[in-house]
Amino acid sequence: MEYEAVIGLEIHAQLLTKSKIFCACSAAFGGRANDDTCPVCLGLPGALPVLNRAVVEMATLAALALNLRINETSIFARKNYFYPDLPKGYQISQYDQPFSEHGWVEIPTSERDEQGRPIEWRKKRFRIRRLHIEEDAGKSLHEGQDPYSYVNLNRSGVPLLEIVSEPDFRSSWQAYDYVQYLRKTLQYIGVCDGNMEEGSLRCDANVSVRPKGETKFGTKTEIKNVNSFRFLQKAIEYEIARQIEILSEGGQIIQETRLWNERESRTYSMRSKEEAHDYRYFPEPDLPPLKVNQEWIAAIRSQLPELPEARRERFQKQYDLSMEESMLLTQTRSMADYYERVVQACGNAKQSANWILSELLRELKNASVDVANCPVKAEDLGRLIQLINTDTISGKIGKEVFIKMFETGKPPDVLIEELGLQQISDVTKLQQIIDAVIEANPKQLSSYKAGKTNLFGFFVGQVMKATQGRANPQLVNNLLKERLG
Numbered sequence: 045m046e047y048e049a050v051i052g053l054e055i056h057a058q059l060l061t062k063s064k065i066f067c068a069c070s071a072a073f074g075g076r077a078n079d080d081t082c083p084v085c086l087g088l089p090g091a092l093p094v095l096n097r098a099v100v101e102m103a104t105l106a107a108l109a110l111n112l113r114i115n116e117t118s119i120f121a122r123k124n125y126f127y128p129d130l131p132k133g134y135q136i137s138q139y140d141q142p143f144s145e146h147g148w149v150e151i152p153t154s155e156r157d158e159q160g161r162p163i164e165w166r167k168k169r170f171r172i173r174r175l176h177i178e179e180d181a182g183k184s185l186h187e188g189q190d191p192y193s194y195v196n197l198n199r200s201g202v203p204l205l206e207i208v209s210e211p212d213f214r215s216s217w218q219a220y221d222y223v224q225y226l227r228k229t230l231q232y233i234g235v236c237d238g239n240m241e242e243g244s245l246r247c248d249a250n251v252s253v254r255p256k257g258e259t260k261f262g263t264k265t266e267i268k269n270v271n272s273f274r275f276l277q278k279a280i281e282y283e284i285a286r287q288i289e290i291l292s293e294g295g296q297i298i299q300e301t302r303l304w305n306e307r308e309s310r311t312y313s314m315r316s317k318e319e320a321h322d323y324r325y326f327p328e329p330d331l332p333p334l335k336v337n338q339e340w341i342a343a344i345r346s347q348l349p350e351l352p353e354a355r356r357e358r359f360q361k362q363y364d365l366s367m368e369e370s371m372l373l374t375q376t377r378s379m380a381d382y383y384e385r386v387v388q389a390c391g392n393a394k395q396s397a398n399w400i401l402s403e404l405l406r407e408l409k410n411a412s413v414d415v416a417n418c419p420v421k422a423e424d425l426g427r428l429i430q431l432i433n434t435d436t437i438s439g440k441i442g443k444e445v446f447i448k449m450f451e452t453g454k455p456p457d458v459l460i461e462e463l464g465l466q467q468i469s470d471v472t473k474l475q476q477i478i479d480a481v482i483e484a485n486p487k488q489l490s491s492y493k494a495g496k497t498n499l500f501g502f503f504v505g506q507v508m509k510a511t512q513g514r515a516n517p518q519l520v521n522n523l524l525k526e527r528l529g
């Protein structure tokens with residue numbers, strides 16, 4: 045029997061606000077444990093939450109970027125459960141009246157071959173069920189030698205967006221491409237740094253399988269707390285195979301939560317799900333309903349930048365790039381901005397793409413530097429391309445100059461001057477060099493005259509050598525042809 049996978053994704057994105065969602069404590073990552081806390085985020089009795097306006101702005105931006113419908117009234121709700129990292133006993137979230145609903149993204153997605161290379165990009169629409177606002181819990185620490193566990197409540201009250209998809213994914217790579225795209229979008233609009241390792245983006249996946257053609261859903265398992273895109277993809281892939289194997293042997297899937305173990309490359313059971321969690325949701329008595337009106341939404345909409353997929357599509361058409369090139373060049377907003385500035389400076393979109401995707405990316409990677417902090421200004425890279433196109437320097441020397449630009453941050457004209465690298469296009473000067481080369485190689489000259497015309501390349505090589513590669517190659521060719529007859 046043929047099976048198909050049904051995958052839904054839940055993403056928690058930490059917002060880049062300065063302060064927490066309901067108090068003035070810092071929301072920054074990495075402070076000393078429990079320094080960034082107060083009666084509100086500790087949930088002490090009598091302390092009252094006040095909603096941070098910046099959270100609503102960022103949620104609005106995100107909802108609009110993901111095509112969600114924003115509800116003019118949404119309700120905060122208490123989600124009641126006790127856990128060591130949640131000593132106040134409830135999390136303020138949203139439940140039956142969330143901030144926004146019914147969104148979608150339409151993005152390129154592709155299966156991958158065995159080496160992980162995309163096979164064929166195709167656009168597909170994935171629906172988003174809802175996006176709501178909530179607060180984060182604290183963090184339990186189980187490190188060190190002693191037998192105790194500790195709790196750090198700096199993270200409690202940090203604002204989160206929970207973004208829940210519809211179960212629209214049929215393969216692990218679709219899920220992978222979607223999560224990547226969501227991260228990219230949140231970074232483009234500046235609401236989340238997307239750092240999975242530090243936990244500012246967390247992803248849970250619901251996975252089930254069913255016979256192909258079946259419309260009912262199978263029993264699902266939930267994969268929790270995967271901290272990289274690749275692990276998420278591998279965990280889903282593993283889980284699909286595990287479930288298919290059980291079903292083909294006549295077994296049954298148990299609804300449970302499973303964790304990914306990267307070392308063993310498998311998921312394992314964390315806990316079986318109790319019969320439908322009862323969180324006893326009720327409207328948060330300390331917060332009024334959240335109301336946003338159409339003017340607010342319109343004002344925020346006007347702040348939306350060009351979104352990643354729109355920009356990628358525009359790049360592909362306007363600059364005549366391939367799908368791969370346009371994807372790489374719009375990977376981050378700073379990369380896309382950099383590319384467009386290089387194009388503007390040199391007027392050649394294809395060459396700009398080639399330089400960035402080969403030379404620049406290699407240097408950035410070697411130096412572990414992000415393009416936003418690139419030592420080579422985009423205008424300078426554009427100028428370098430121009431200098432090559434106008435034969436001031438050869439392409440080969442251009443690459444050497446580029447490496448020096450990356451090391452020193454100096455503009456190409458300055459470096460070419462300093463290093464004396466200008467291309468030699470002076471006819472008289474080149475003729476003198478050619479004369480000297482011919483004089484120094486009488487044997488080759490007579491062989492050439494006797495018909496060994498393939499020695500022509502030898503003479504070109506000698507001239508280039510004598511000029512440290514700076515002679516204008518086209519000119520050398522012409523002059524040598526004249527001289528040798």
Ligand SMILES: [Zn+2]
Nearest residue numbers: 067069082085
């Ligand atoms: Zn606080």
